[in-house]
Amino acid sequence: MTDFTIEMLRREIARMIHVDPSEIGDSDNLMDLGLDSMRAMALVLSWEQQGLKLDFSELARDVTLGAWWAVVARQQNMERT
Template sequence: MALTFEQLRSDVADVLGEDPADIPADESLVDYGLDSIRLMTLVERWRRDHGVDVAVADLAEKPALEQWTVLLGAES
């Protein structure tokens, strides 16, 4: 199953305990409570469920959904 932008948003919202609609595409997710543990949780989920191969450090450098969409090759 391909990873989509909406799936990214939903998964991020899940680990942050937020509503997906409250997660902006263009703002730093760190400002919304994303930390290294939650980021590792997301990466493991995406590896398991979607076969994504990405380094946690690459996502940590650019912690916004619109940037992750490109890094992860997610569908818009």
């Protein structure tokens, strides 16, 4: 499994919505920045192919990079134990 970092998430989200990663703050609403549900699902599927199992509905509750990172970090910790 790939070890994900918040910066990796930031870069992949930025690529998906065609902005520079520096334009995505931890508390910015990703939908307001142009991430729609289809692109979000594509990201989740890509991350799943890299070994990270996420519940899309959990990510949909709070669509900020910081919230997504919290979910990813928690999941990575669970998978390591």
